[in-house]
Amino acid sequence: MPQQRRHDMGAGGTCFCPKCDYRCAHQNGIPCQDERCPNCGAKLLREGSYHEQLLRQKRQA
Numbered sequence: 001m002p003q004q005r006r007h008d009m010g011a012g013g014t015c016f017c018p019k020c021d022y023r024c025a026h027q028n029g030i031p032c033q034d035e036r037c038p039n040c041g042a043k044l045l046r047e048g049s050y051h052e053q054l055l056r057q058k059r060q061a
Contacts, residue, residue, distance in 0.1 A: 015044040018055050 015032035016023045019042040026032060032046040045051050 014047045016047060017042050018045055 011026075011028040013026040014023055015026050015035060017037035017040065020037060020040045022037045022039050022044075024035075024044075026046060027035075032044040032049075033051070035044045036042070037044060045055065
């Protein structure tokens, strides 16, 4: 059975930490949320993702 993809954002892009703004290149096949920030330990987010949009809305409120 083929693995179902959760997102379709492509291979490129950047992952970032919502707490300390650490940034790194996205690794193909590994969701950013499965990675942890080496500086503070928070889950990383993908630039341009739905989760980044939620974070921006939360910070504006």
